[in-house]
Each structure stands twice: as C-alpha cells, then as structure tokens.
Amino acid sequence: MKSIKNPIAKTVALLTVLAIFASGYWLGFRSGHYGASKQTFQIHGDSMQPTLAGDTLCEVVAAMGPLRIGDVVAVRWDGRDRIKRIAALGGDVVDLSEGRLTVNSQRLEDLIAQRSKTEFLRPAWVPVSDDQTDWHRCESQPQWLVYHHFNPHAGDRLTAVMDDYPTNTAVRRNLNPVDRLALRITPGKTMDQIADLSDIQIAFYRAPDFIDVINPTRSVTPARDASAVSGSSLSTPDLDASHPIAVRIPAAVGLPLRLQVLREIEYRDDRPSGRVSYPIRLDDDQVFVVGDNVPVSIDSRSVGPIGRDQIIGRVQQASP
Numbered sequence: 001m002k003s004i005k006n007p008i009a010k011t012v013a014l015l016t017v018l019a020i021f022a023s024g025y026w027l028g029f030r031s032g033h034y035g036a037s038k039q040t041f042q043i044h045g046d047s048m049q050p051t052l053a054g055d056t057l058c059e060v061v062a063a064m065g066p067l068r069i070g071d072v073v074a075v076r077w078d079g080r081d082r083i084k085r086i087a088a089l090g091g092d093v094v095d096l097s098e099g100r101l102t103v104n105s106q107r108l109e110d111l112i113a114q115r116s117k118t119e120f121l122r123p124a125w126v127p128v129s130d131d132q133t134d135w136h137r138c139e140s141q142p143q144w145l146v147y148h149h150f151n152p153h154a155g156d157r158l159t160a161v162m163d164d165y166p167t168n169t170a171v172r173r174n175l176n177p178v179d180r181l182a183l184r185i186t187p188g189k190t191m192d193q194i195a196d197l198s199d200i201q202i203a204f205y206r207a208p209d210f211i212d213v214i215n216p217t218r219s220v221t222p223a224r225d226a227s228a229v230s231g232s233s234l235s236t237p238d239l240d241a242s243h244p245i246a247v248r249i250p251a252a253v254g255l256p257l258r259l260q261v262l263r264e265i266e267y268r269d270d271r272p273s274g275r276v277s278y279p280i281r282l283d284d285d286q287v288f289v290v291g292d293n294v295p296v297s298i299d300s301r302s303v304g305p306i307g308r309d310q311i312i313g314r315v316q317q318a319s320p
Contacts, residue, residue, distance in 0.1 A: 041074055041083060041315065047291035047298065048072075048083050049167060050124040052315075058083065060313040067287070067311070069103065070112040072121040074312040075289060077303070083315055084289035084299050085112075085123070087267065090308070094288050095279035099176065101267040101290070101301075108267040108290075109180075121315065123292050125182055125262035128161055135259060138237040138246065144203070146237055147245040147261060160241035163266050163294075171295055174270065178263045183245055186258040199253055203246040205239035265292055273302040280305070287311065 040057045051072075052058065060074045067073070071086045088094045088103045095101075101108045112123060129149070138144040151159040153175060162175035183202055237246050247259065267290055272278065282288060286305035291297025300306065 041081065043083070046167065047293050047296055048085075049165065049293040050126055051121060051292045052083060058315045060315055062313040067308075067314075068115070068120070069108075070115050070120055070122075072315040073289070074315055075306060075310050076312055077306055077310055081312065084291055084297070086287055087290045087300070088282055088288035088305075090282050090284035090286055092288070093279050093281045094276075096269055096272075099268045099270045101269060103288075109264055123265045125184075126265060127166055128181070128261040128263050130258075130260045132259065134261075135247075141235060141237050143250075144237050144246045144248050145259070146239070146243050147247075147259075149242050149244065149261075158242040161244060161261070161263060163263070163268070165293060165295065168293070168295060173295055176266070176268065176270070177241065178266055180264040180266075181244055182262040182264065183247070184260040184262060185247075186260065187256070199250045201248040203236045203239060203248075205241065205244040265294065268294055269301045275304050276301060285309070 040059055042057060043052055043054050046054060058074075067086055067089060069086055069088065069092075072083060073086060075082055075084055087101060087108050092103050093105075094103055095105070097107070103111055109123075115122075129147070134148050134150060135145045136148060138146050148158060149161050150156045151162065153162065153164060160177035161181060163178050164175050165171075181204065185200065237243075239246060245261065249257065269276075269278075280288075282305050285308050287308055288300040288305050290299045290301065
C-alpha cells in the first residue's frame with residue numbers, strides 16, 4: 001500500500017476537488033464584433049472554449065484598472081477583434097517547460113489560480129468523463145469506487161488522462177498526459193439537505209510513490225491545494241495514471257451521487273511557430289495573450305507579443 005503524504009511535498013501535480021451540486025460550462029470563440037446597440041462582443045469561433053461560448057454576448061469595459069495576468073480582454077490585430085487571456089505583461093519572461101508556458105519561471109495556470117474567482121473570468125474546467133460506468137468497485141477494497149480512464153483516442157484503452165477537448169473533434173494532434181484533475185460531486189439533493197457530505201473521502205494519484213486522500217468541502221470555491229488527511233491510517237486502493245481517482249462513500253451518506261471528472265486547462269506551446277524565440281522578455285508596452293482552447297487558438301504563441309494599445313477593454317459576461 002502506498003503511503004499518504006502531505007500535498008505540500010514536491011510533486012508534479014496540484015489536484016483539486018470540487019464538491020458542489022450544480023455548475024455550467026461556457027464554451028469558446030475565436031473572433032468577435034461590436035453589437036449595434038450596446039458595447040458588446042458577439043462571440044464567434046472556439047478559441048476561448050470552454051470558458052466563453054460561441055454566439056453569446058460579452059460586455060467590454062473600456063475603463064480599466066491595471067491589467068493583470070489572467071484577465072480576459074478584447075484585442076484588435078490584423079483588422080480583427082478577438083478575445084484572449086493575458087498570459088504576461090511588460091517585463092515578464094515567457095518560457096517553456098516540458099511544453100508548458102511559464103511566466104517568470106511559474107506555470108501560467110498557477111499564476112491564474114492565485115487570483116480570486118470574483119475578480120475576472122476564470123478558465124473553465126474541461127470535462128473528462130461524465131460516464132458513471134467508468135467507476136468500478138475496487139476488488140480488494142469494495143468500499144472504494146475507482147475511476148478507469150478509457151481513452152477514446154486510443155481505442156478506448158486504459159491510459160492516463162490526456163489534454164484533449166471534447167469539442168475539438170476535427171483537430172488532429174499529439175495529445176499530452178495532464179497532471180491536474182478535479183472531481184465534481186453532484187448530490188441528488190440540494191446542499192442544504194446534506195449534512196454529511198464531508199464524510200466522503202477521495203484519493204488522487206499524484207506521483208509514482210504516493211497517494212493523497214482528501215475530504216471534499218461544501219464550498220463552491222475549489223480548494224486548489226487540498227490538504228491530505230494528516231496521519232491517517234486509512235487504507236486506500238493502489239492507483240496509477242489510468243486509475244487516478246478513488247472515492248469512498250460511507251453508507252451513512254445515503255445519497256444518489258453523480259461523479260464527474262474534469263481537468264484544468266494546460267497552457268502549452270507544443271509546436272512553436274518560430275516567430276517567438278523562448279525565453280522572451282516583454283517590453284513595457286507589450287502583452288502576451290493566449291486562448292483557453294489551447295490547441296486551436298491563434299494568439300501570441302504564433303504572432304508574438306502585441307502592444308498594450310491594441311487592447312480594447314476588459315471582458316466580462318454580459319448581463320442577462
């Protein structure tokens with residue numbers, strides 16, 4: 001049995017648990033134009049998927065405070081208006097580490113995750129599996145349900161979770177294993193009717209030498225650096241890359257639960273265009289922008305940094 005260690009320990013992954021009863025997904029876009037009657041963008045395309053949906057309106061706020069990494073902004077280049085996410089600002093150094101974008105030696109997704117979710121449009125989670133038949137009882141420890149990842153891009157064989165996007169069906173590319181997963185637990189009752197959801201325990205595979213066990217919270221705010229059960233003697237099933245999550249649901253919970261596996265967006269540049277020579281330090285009047293639909297977005301990874309004066313405004317979800 002693998003030991004349980006504190007997640008602060010050095011590892012290749014930071015894992016998140018979401019224990020919430022409802023959630024929705026926005027899906028993406030590649031370009032936009034102003035609406036006639038109000039200062040909005042009409043979303044088209046898919047380059048901000050799954051965070052922003054095509055054929056929806058977004059408000060553009062021209063009067064902005066200081067820009068920050070993670071902000072979603074409307075920008076204009078090559079005669080077109082687009083929506084992108086700020087990855088780096090003037091003076092920042094953008095580089096690659098194992099194909100992932102880093103800013104000042106930190107992974108971009110880490111920098112974005114440090115911000116309060118109320119400050120800006122956070123990147124959405126990418127659905128991995130909503131199929132309840134992917135969960136099976138552990139033979140040696142039947143109190144645990146174990147997730148089996150059947151890869152649709154590998155003949156439904158068991159593999160590690162990859163960085164595919166469910167809607168990028170026409171995109172052919174090499175996929176990469178991801179190192180950050182989340183589990184969304186959807187009770188069949190409202191949260192106010194649940195008194196013992198915290199009794200559920202979740203084990204995540206995080207490295208070849210250990211497993212973390214955590215308890216979900218009732219908060220809708222994800223606890224990105226979830227705490228391990230300190231000193232726990234809890235017996236957990238052996239997990240690996242293709243069986244990365246196990247859930248122990250005590251009989252006392254007694255609720256119908258829906259389990260959904262999600263992954264964090266990984267900002268990568270697997271095939272550099274040659275126009276950007278990493279590492280690159282941005283001039284004071286430059287910004288580096290990316291799209292959340294990383295494989296298909298046309299952004300600074302292909303055209304290089306853009307000028308701050310090309311930013312039209314900060315984007316927020318349009319009011320109903």
